[in-house]
Amino acid sequence: MLKTKQISVKIGLFIGACVSFAVVAFFLTWNSGILFSFVAASLIVCIFFIARNAADIFFSERIERKGLYDGETGLLSRFIERLRFSYTLDDFIQAVRDVCEDRGGISVLYVDKDENRILYNSPSHIASAGETIEKLALNFGADWEEGCYFFDGELGLVSDPAASRGFFIAADRRHAYFFCRYTRLFDPIIFPKLVDEFKRFQLCEKTIAKMSEISSLSKEWALLADTQKTFLPQTMPKIKRLDIASFYRPLVNVSGDYYTVLPVTNEKTLVMLGDVSGKGLSAALIMGLVMNTVKTIKNKENLSLLVSSVDKAIKSMSLEDKYTVLFVAIIDTRQMTLEYVNASMADPVLISRSPDGGRLRALKSNASLVGIIDMEEIKPNVQKLYTGDMLFIASDGVSEAMNETGVELGNTEQYERLLKKSFVKSARAFITDVSDLVFAFSGEGRIRDDITMLAIKVGEAV
Template sequence: QTISNLSEISALSKEWKQLADTQRSFLPPVMPQIDGLSVAAYFRPLVNVSGDYYTVLPISKTKTLLMLGDVSGKGLAAALVMGLVMNTVKILENKDNLPGMIKAVDKAIKGMKLQDKYTVLFLGIVDTEKMTIRYVNASMSDPLIITRSPDGYRIKPLTSNCSLVGIIDLPEVEVAEQRLFRGDVILMASDGVSEVMDDSGEELGNTELYQNTIKASAVKSPKEFIDDVVNLVMTYNGGKKLRDDVTMMVAKVER
């Protein structure tokens, strides 16, 4: 009986590993080479599979689509919705149409009829010719721009302008726009970054330590920036088991 149980566990573990490998195949294995923009990402699921996702899709020589999102819940259902979102965005022909993209994702998730599944996500189009980012922030709490000012770096939030996607009726989807400058850093992160807690229960995203770290790291490459934030998350967590997936993507407008 023991041997039989171990065999079942082993088979199940292999299936979950295959599922995790399949899910990772949806994510970019390497970042594309983009003129005027450098990008790096970090993905650490809490368990084998995750509801977090991200991608980078060049639209033209000067336009690049950035996406990062988080599906509600954990486990297999979240992973299935993650794959659906990624595939929906990938196959859409007009990636310049952000409202159309949000509506397509909304329709696809509702078509699964899972009732309690939805996603928050950030979609942004960086235009290195016009030096702008046009975006829809569907209830993501953390996207922001770190930009240089005369007295050091400052933080400009890319505030939410759209509701949750996939579970409620969507109002008219609005697109916001922000000016970009050479050296600007665009940070997108799942709430596993900002909501990690120290021993007193204070969330990292509410601290000056977090803001000071991302400002100090803005001068670095996207990969080095991410390394600094990951190290901060692990240190701030105090060596405890993480409570959520940790996913980040950082894009830097090259000087």
């Protein structure tokens, strides 16, 4: 359906481009010399190639959006949107009730195959009948591979969606059955999207459930801290042309600071560092939520989408006065650019060579606090990179480290001099110099906040 329309558009655009090219080329090269004709034809080919590709992308996106949100398929698209911001079983159940049951007349049965336990069933007869549950358990065991499958009116497996009366998603030994008489009307392209979003939901649900369980059942905060640390990189990835180092020291066992470095392509790398407001369990929960949202989002190059997704995820938790500041960027070592969103982080800086030593380029905030107020349109900024540049991101525990007289480190010339002097070193040596200064300036016993740092040096082979 949707694929057929997109292929038809591609063919139509190709034929149209060919005809247009032939007509334009004929009139431009009529009675012209060979050299002029060759140059003109080459330019025309380039222009038509770019125009055709742009039109192809535009119409394909229009067709896909129309196909996904029109008719019956639109129902599953809206359910996917609700699922995207579901983090607990209660969120999932509410999404099922609001979209599948109320709007679509679809009954749902959600089963944990490992525990042989029903997590949710719609109040309809087919989803709650004992014979239905027994037959599904017999036909579809716990070891089904992850994916989407179709069943008929007898609850047996069918390969043709046109002959089905429902479908189920298998993921992580849990099955979600959707009883729907008009399954045949859904565009097939929607099912892989639903599977991906269902898997993302399960990962988030387990993360939140695990941390909540530990905090409520155990007084050992160290156990919660150990769980929290699993969200952070255990080692820095090896990335060509980037030398990366980090420093992480929570003030107490659990922290609201977080960071990550994720290769996106061979040339593009995502880096992020942030700080959740407050301390304790709620800050740790938000930290885990942010890290999972970033980890599971597919298009990591779209920084606007990434930050807005984090914003919606935090707001969905309904935790009072909880928000995060963060800095997230894409480092492109091929184009030598740094595309970034700074959501109210105070201290990110890009340090470059200059005739008199290091030059500090502040990466100023271009977005508001995340997760608590309505965000305006997010527009990433872009900075040019040069070989030897050092990107330094730190939580406010660094710049706000205070000496015995009440002076903050970030307000001293000593701090600025060290950044300009040490950026020529490796990322690890740079981080060591900064951390040594923090503890020497404030004194080991006077650290008042979590301290987290990331240093990324461009041009150093790892």
